[in-house]
Amino acid sequence: MRRSTVAAAVGALVAGLALYGSAQAQEEPVQAPGAQQSTLRAAAEAAGKFVGTAVSDGRLNDASYSEIVSSEFSSVTAENVMKWDTTEPNRGSFNFGPGDRLVEFANANDQQVYGHTLVWHNQLPGWVSNGGFGAAELTQVMNDHITEVAGHYAGQVAYWDVVNEAFNEDGTMRPSVFQTTIGDGWIAEAFRAADAADPDAKLCINDYNVEGINAKSDGLYNLVSGMLEQGVPVDCVGLQSHLILGQVPGDLQENIQRFADLGLEVIITELDIRMTTPSDPNRLQQQAQDYETVVSACTAVPGCAGVTVWGISDADSWIPGVFPGEGAACVWDENLQRKPAYDGILAGFGS
Numbered sequence: 001m002r003r004s005t006v007a008a009a010v011g012a013l014v015a016g017l018a019l020y021g022s023a024q025a026q027e028e029p030v031q032a033p034g035a036q037q038s039t040l041r042a043a044a045e046a047a048g049k050f051v052g053t054a055v056s057d058g059r060l061n062d063a064s065y066s067e068i069v070s071s072e073f074s075s076v077t078a079e080n081v082m083k084w085d086t087t088e089p090n091r092g093s094f095n096f097g098p099g100d101r102l103v104e105f106a107n108a109n110d111q112q113v114y115g116h117t118l119v120w121h122n123q124l125p126g127w128v129s130n131g132g133f134g135a136a137e138l139t140q141v142m143n144d145h146i147t148e149v150a151g152h153y154a155g156q157v158a159y160w161d162v163v164n165e166a167f168n169e170d171g172t173m174r175p176s177v178f179q180t181t182i183g184d185g186w187i188a189e190a191f192r193a194a195d196a197a198d199p200d201a202k203l204c205i206n207d208y209n210v211e212g213i214n215a216k217s218d219g220l221y222n223l224v225s226g227m228l229e230q231g232v233p234v235d236c237v238g239l240q241s242h243l244i245l246g247q248v249p250g251d252l253q254e255n256i257q258r259f260a261d262l263g264l265e266v267i268i269t270e271l272d273i274r275m276t277t278p279s280d281p282n283r284l285q286q287q288a289q290d291y292e293t294v295v296s297a298c299t300a301v302p303g304c305a306g307v308t309v310w311g312i313s314d315a316d317s318w319i320p321g322v323f324p325g326e327g328a329a330c331v332w333d334e335n336l337q338r339k340p341a342y343d344g345i346l347a348g349f350g351s
């Protein structure tokens with residue numbers, strides 16, 4: 001067992017005790033049984049899972065926002081600031097300030113940090129994507145990046161998305177600069193470099209549209225199976241889960257199970273469920289049901305470690321900018337009020 005597994009278990013215990021302690025210390029008014037308020041964090045912990053959110057660096061200054069992040073979640077993922085364009089905007093020049101802020105926040109709140117992401121074709125600076133490097137030099141560039149970033153956060157990050165979005169929809173490899181320049185071996189190479197830089201972090205491959213059993217998730221399944229056979233240090237698979245209202249794949253749990261059966265952890269890494277806007281009560285009820293379905297699929301499989309939602313509020317979500325006319329995908333509305341989806345998540349964790 002990688003040491004991080006033990007550390008995570010101890011961390012969860014400590015976080016649990018801290019929660020218990022603070023609940024005692026605050027002398028909350030006594031509530032009638034059944035009226036007791038849970039949190040997502042307590043519900044996830046009771047189910048033996050973590051619950052996380054993507055955190056937008058700029059929003060942490062808003063007290064209402066940061067209060068939700070700290071009280072409701074046991075895990076945080078940097079929405080943007082641990083990506084290559086922030087961490088190494090120029091070759092050999094590293095910027096860890098914003099990522100360090102999130103790590104400090106997490107430490108202050110007994111939270112796990114989920115690292116996102118070391119190698120991705122997006123938010124990749126031009127000096128890498130248009131650098132004209134040959135295979136040997138691009139491999140060096142990639143390994144240097146992983147070594148510096150994963151090395152900087154070693155001991156602070158429980159998981160890393162080492163490689164993000166490497167697949168086409170048909171299950172073949174996406175023709176990123178890494179794939180076209182280095183060839184098929186680049187993913188195994190990236191995992192070996194990450195393992196050397198941080199032997200304790202769990203190392204994941206993460207993608208979207210791989211939640212159900214389909215050509216793309218088959219491609220992912222075949223890749224990780226082969227990597228495991230070759231002794232490549234891959235520990236986990238991230239199913240992003242940017243889903244559409246009413247369209248949770250019916251075989252989500254079966255898909256989680258088949259990756260878990262390989263001995264890998266599975267994480268729901270970027271859950272949001274978008275709808276045509278504006279929302280209405282029926283859609284919000286369907287959304288609550290969909291959130292519950294996803295979370296309960298994770299709860300049902302011991303190898304599923306946790307669920308991260310992609311942001312707190314509909315006001316900050318990436319969705320309307322990318323899918324015009326769609327949105328309302330998050331668990332809190334534009335005014336940071338809980339939506340029915342909140343109770344859907346609680347129910348999914350069995351609370």
Ligand code: 9MR
Pocket residue numbers: 079080122123164240270318
């Ligand atoms: O939420 C992120 C948004 O703020 C950025 O503008 C965008 C840029 O690519 O990335 C978003 O997060 C993505 C994540 O890193 C990887 N999976 C898809 C997410 C939504 O695009």
